[in-house]
Amino acid sequence: MVLHLYYSMKIDDLYALTSLFKKYAQNPQIQQDAELKSPNIIVEPLNPVISKAIKLLQRMDPNYFIGARKIVITMSPNYGFVQSGPGKDPAVININLSRIIAESGGNLGSPEAVLAAATTIAHENGHVRSYNESQGFVGGEGPAEAEEAKVRSWIESNMNRLQDIVHA
């Protein structure tokens, strides 16, 4: 019985790995890209609110940023954006942090700013994960909104074990 359970688990792992390999095989650029395979994420420029948001997302899933290249703090008409096309990298998450801070109460150190940054990053990471070289960002806002909702609901049910991050 124990052996059987063990075997089932190994088969599931194998399926997961196989689909992961297939995903990489479809995109030779990704296959050779160490930044995308790394669970760490670069932030430009470094910022304490974004660092806390990253910590929070990695507590939910240590591999949350596999597939993403970096988070760039920038201005935009929205809270964040991704882009593809000539000279653009669809694995870059752009975040309009000043707007997020302003609209979450204007306090750099507030938990609200960290939570708003985390759900914005989650939304944009939903777009990054939906990218496909031949079809672009598949599903439009669908996968981004789904990812944002998933993370928001995880945060709400795990608030008690996120206090050390949001109040740091």
Ligand SMILES: [Zn+2]
């Ligand atoms: Zn979006």
